[in-house]
Amino acid sequence: MASRAAQQGFFFRLHIDFSLLMGLIILIILGQVILYSASGENMALMQRQGIRLGIAFVVMITLAQISPDSIRRWSPIIFLAGLIMLIAVLLVGTKALGAQRWLNLGLFRFQPSEMMKLAVPMMLAWFLAREMIPPNKKRLLVAVIILMIPVLLIAKQPDLGTSLLVTSAGLFVIFMSGVSWKLILAFIIAGATFTIPMWFFLMRDYQRQRVLTMFNPESDPLGSGYHIIQSKIAIGSGGSFGKGWLNGTQSHLEFLPERHTDFIFSVFAEEFGFSGILVLLAIYLFIVLRGIYITTQAHGTFSRLLGASIVLTFLVYIFVNIGMVSGILPVVGVPLPLVSYGGTSIVTIMAGFGILMSIHTHRKMLAH
Amino acid sequence: MHERHRITxxxxxxxxxxxxxxxxILLAFVLFSLLAYRLFYLQITNHEHFTTLSQNNRVSVQAIPPTRGIIYDRNGIILAENLPSYTLQVTPEQTTDIDQLIIQISELVEIRDIDIKKFKKEVRRKRRFEGIPLKFRLNDKEVAIISVNLHKLPGVKIxxxxxxxxxxxxxxxHVVGYxxxxxxxxxxxxxxxxxxxxxxTGKLGIERSxxxxLHGTVGFQKVETNVKSRVLRVLERENPIPGNDITLNLDIELQKLSTEAFAGKRGALVAIDPNTGHILSMLSMPNYNANLFVNGIDVKTYKALNTSWERPLFNRTVLGNYPPGSTIKPFMALAGLELNVIDQDHQIYCPGFYRLKGKAHKYRDWKKWGHGKTNINKSIVQSCDVFYYDLAFQLGIDRMHDFMTLFGFGEKSGIDILGERRGLMPSKKWKKEARNQVWYPGETVIAGIGQGYVLVTPLQLALATATLANGGIHYQPQLVKSIKTSATETIxxxxxxxxxxxxxxxSNWQHVYQAMTDVIHSARGTARRLNKPELRYQIAGKTGTAQVFTVAQDAKYNEDELDERLKDHALFMAFAPVKHPRIAIAIVVENGGHGGAVAAPIAGQVIESYLSQFSDEELNSSPIKKPKVIKTNTEKETAIKAIEHVPEIRKTLQIKHREHEHG
Incomplete structure (x- = not known):
């Protein structure tokens, strides 16, 4: 016990939360194991992912060193910079796969929308923490506008997954700031009253069809439904204990699309079965709960709001990704956090955890 | 105050x-439970369902075509076989620009437009990642050219x-088909x-019927495939059952000989073994090369074949309807004798024409000045027309119809290739039904010499000759001799x-045989040129000349003035040896002129060639079979009942085949 305390003290001085770090490391190891299988034992791809993870760790630890106060002060500037870059993307961005998401900065391509996943909650936390929470209606309106601008810009790229995550990150800040349930209810009713007439009067038949297919992919088995049908087959055929590592037929015979990115969970489910899934979900749950614990211990409204938003956005990542590959949510491009192959999301998520660690380890020991 | 506020x-x-x-926290637990529940539902509750789907996904069943049965002639010489050939295939999914690729290929080897057309049709039908044939039967040089350039042609394989x-x-x-x-x-x-x-699949002839x-039973293999339908490994295999080999009664040497003898002529030849109904030779001229059709004939060649006035694609043996002309006379004589209309000593005077009582119309004899006194023998040997005008009139068309039908005139022979015509043996009833007209006596008169409405196919004439030769046993003509249903069993x-x-x-039959023998072996016979001293056997036959062009009442038929296509058809029917008939033959040479001059020599060659395999003893020792006298109609009926029709046989064979598979 003593040594553990000492160890924790050691990590604490490095501004690192040991429990969170352990959870993340276990998750990443598990993620690498399944990525090896999902990528078809592609070592080059593993290497690239390794480098990204290394960068992500450096970013996390670096951010953990910066005090929440500095982060708070920089928030509006980062948000503004992000906004400008989002506009730049729309004007001069690089197109890929039918969407305009990247800024070509010569050496590397940069995705400003990814940055907004952190910049938006930072900005909103900064704004709401300037005065007492819960915010009054006027401030709430301003907060919603701050949120809507980047969301609309991202949705226009179009990038449904990211705009969804940015929206939820912002909404979590607003929710955690204690907006009354009455207002939340009003918001939901307003949303519904806006959606229903749009569905019946404004949308054309083909648009309605597209939305219906999104919610019921089986109706289009060769088009958009193909992915989800194959994914469900992969998950379902995994059974209790799975087909074994590297033995997933769905993934290795290439029936499963995007198996090392958005659909990596299906590979995991196919090869490790329901028991493997429970282990993975347990690790995720541990990280989420640890995150919530950190935010409850946090000092200052800004830290609490931002911290809670980061943790809950992480939860949304998990839920939306697993929900979509298992067929309970429509398919929007959301990766399985820290497991899916792909650079920017890993860095953003780890940056978020860096901020969490900073929040946890920079507490002034005066509050009781 | 301020501090307090802040603390509050x-x-x-x-x-x-x-x-x-x-x-x-509650939200986290709810969402995680939701996910866990969903995954439990997929992985535990519906595990079996998805396992099945996953199996179906990766395992696909592929068909392995059976090897087609081989067709042999009666002596085991191959008439249809399967040879390895090289096909140029293109997999569209592996190419970027298919049209460009085809242009590229056609710069190396010749690609016909029809190939491209068929290829494009096929593209829409085939499964993904399957090669589609673009060019069949590459020769060695083409294989080499393509192989060398294969690296430049993505998606192309041989x-x-x-x-x-x-x-x-x-x-x-026309027999084996294609x-x-x-x-x-x-x-x-x-x-x-x-x-x-x-x-x-079989399109014509034996190949079709x-x-x-011939096709056999398809085999299957279960293969593991990836999403692109590429085969990764074979999991299970059920071998195809090759098609049954078929042996024909056809004698290819005889067939080649008839073809040569027919060179430059149009017409048909059918030779039958009168003891069995087996088809020994069956030829329709002009013919064509069946190999042209196997992998798609090009439009130009097809058009040339199809529109040629010589009609090479037309199978004259079963589809050609010809007036039998004088070849009907032996049957007429037999009808007169058997129906007691005339006796063996019957004799008429032939003045060169025949006139119905009270009518002015003259039915001419081919011999303008007439044959004078003419008995049955002379009427056949010299082919007197007036004798048969008179006989026909005495018999009446309906009795002629009934008697001729016994020999198969006007009915389908039942040969085992599809599509034959029934010819026509007219009757009063037929004319009433088909044309709604009454029958005129004059029509009976000309039917007596095989003109007018009477039409026969060369096959019918050969079969009737066989029936006459063997003493009245009317067989169903058979091209197929045996079918090898398995390695050990041949049906x-x-x-x-x-x-x-x-x-x-x-004795009526013997009388007719004698007259037919005299056609060849007497000094005045119309086919006397077949009579050679070295013959080891006797031939019985009858020449015929069928009018294509009707000569006006007072005009004279002048061969030289007539267009080639309006010249008379030359016919000949014969069987040999007379003592023990082993071959019955019928020949039609379109616009050939006189049967004795054009058709008979071909028959002579074929008979000679076929009988050369038999010893003198076999040819002459056994006396002609005494035809059994059948008195009652019931016996005839049972004989008819005994007929097994081809389709039925095929059906039973098929059942047997299936039993083999299961057994």
Whole structure:
């Protein structure tokens, strides 16, 4: 016990939360194991992912060193910079796969929308923490506008997954700031009253069809439904204990699309079965709960709001990704956090955890 | 005050936050439970369902086409076989620009437009990642050229497969027929399972009528495939059952000989073994090379074949309807004798024409000045027309019809290739039904010399000759001799008797045989040129000349003035040896002129060639079979009942075949 305390003290001085770090490391190891299988034992791809993870760790630890106060002060500037870059993307961005998401900065391509996943909650936390929470209606309106601008810009790229995550990150800040349930209810009713007439009067038949297919992919088995049908087959055929590592037929015979990115969970489910899934979900749950614990211990409204938003956005990542590959949510491009192959999301998520660690380890020991 | 506020505010804020945090924790648990429940539902509750789907996904069943049965002649010489051939295949999914690729290929080897057309049609039908044939039967040079350039041609491969080949494609085109690529119409009728791997099916002749025997049963292999349908490994394999080999009664040497003898002429020849009904030779001229059709004939060649006035694609042996002319006379004489209209000593005076009582119209004899006193023998040997005008008139058309039908005139022979015409043996009833007209006596008169409405196919004439030769046993003509249903079992197709002609008096038949023998072996016979001193046997026959062009009442038929196509058809029917008939033959040479001059020599050659395999003893020792006298009609009926029809045989064979599979 003593040594553990000492160890924790050691990590604490490095501004690192040991429990969170352990959870993340276990998750990443598990993620690498399944990525090896999902990528078809592609070592080059593993290497690239390794480098990204290394960068992500450096970013996390670096951010953990910066005090929440500095982060708070920089928030509006980062948000503004992000906004400008989002506009730049729309004007001069690089197109890929039918969407305009990247800024070509010569050496590397940069995705400003990814940055907004952190910049938006930072900005909103900064704004709401300037005065007492819960915010009054006027401030709430301003907060919603701050949120809507980047969301609309991202949705226009179009990038449904990211705009969804940015929206939820912002909404979590607003929710955690204690907006009354009455207002939340009003918001939901307003949303519904806006959606229903749009569905019946404004949308054309083909648009309605597209939305219906999104919610019921089986109706289009060769088009958009193909992915989800194959994914469900992969998950379902995994059974209790799975087909074994590297033995997933769905993934290795290439029936499963995007198996090392958005659909990596299906590979995991196919090869490790329901028991493997429970282990993975347990690790995720541990990280989420640890995150919530950190935010409850946090000092200052800004830290609490931002911290809670980061943790809950992480939860949304998990839920939306697993929900979509298992067929309970429509398919929007959301990766399985820290497991899916792909650079920017890993860095953003780890940056978020860096901020969490900073929040946890920079507490002034005066509050009781 | 300020401090207090701040502290109160701080606690308010904390309380609000903690409340929301509890909700957040609850949310986390709810969402995780939802996911766990969903995954439990997929992985535990519906595990079996998805396992099945996953199996279906990766395992696909592929058809392995069976090897087509080989067709042999009666002596085991191959008439249709499967030769390895190289096919140029293109997999569209592996190419970027298919049209560009085809242009590229056609710079290396010749690609016909029809190939491209068929290829594009196929592209829409085939499964993904399957090669589609673009050019069949590459020769060695083409294989080499493509192989060398293969690296420049993505998606192109050379596939070795079996292709149908007819070594005697020209000689046997109308009999053996050919296979061709399955067309859309056939796709609907053929078993989709059994033909799932097949590209070809029988189109004509034996290839078509024995398709079920020749095709065989498809095999399958279960293969593991990836999403692109690429085969990764074979999991299970059920071998195809090759098609049954078929042996024909046809003698290819005889067929080649008839073809040569017919060179430059149009017409048909059918030779039958009168003891069995087996078809020994069957030729329709001009013919064509069946190999042209196997992998798609090009439009130009097809058009040339199809529109030629010589009609090479027309199978004259079963489709050609010709007036039998004088070849009907032996049957007429027999009818007169057997029906007691005339006796063996019957004699008329032939003045060169015949006139019905009270009518002015003269029915001319071919011999302008007449044959004078003419008995049965002379009427056949010298082919007197007036004798038969008179006989026909005495018999009446309906009795003629009934008697001739016993020999198969006017009815389908039942030969085992599809599509034959029934010819025409007219009757009063027929004319009433078909044309709604009454029968005129004058029509009976000309029917007596095989003109007017009477039409026969060369096959019918040969079969009737066989029936006459063997003493009235009317067989069903058979091209197929045996079918090899497995490595150890061969089914012999038994001769099938359609009916036995009731015989009134045996000597009547002998009388006709003698007259027919004298056609060849007497000094004045119309086919006397066949009589050679070195013959080891006697031939019985009858010449015929069928009018194509009707000569006006007072005009004279002048051969030289007539257009080639309006010249008379030359006919000849014969059997030999007279003592023990082993071959019956009928020949039609279109616009050939006189039967004795043009048709008979071909028959002589074929008979000679066929009989050369028999010893003197076999040819002459056994006396002519005494035709059994059948008195009652019931016996005739049982004989008819005994007929086994070809389709039925095929059906039983098919059942047997299936039993083998299961056994």
């Amino acid at each position: 505010d701080h606690f308010t804020e904390l309380r609000i936050f903690y409340n929301r945090s509890i909700i957040a 596939q070795a497969e079996l292709s149908r080949f007819y070594p005697f494609g020209t000689e046997t085109s 296979v061709g690529r399955i067309n859309e119409k056939e796709l609907k009728t053929l078993s989709s399972t059994n033909y799932s791997g097949s590209t070809h 024995y398709e079920e025997q 012999q197709i038994k001769p099938k008797i359609q009916r036995k002609v009731a015989i009134n008096q045996n």
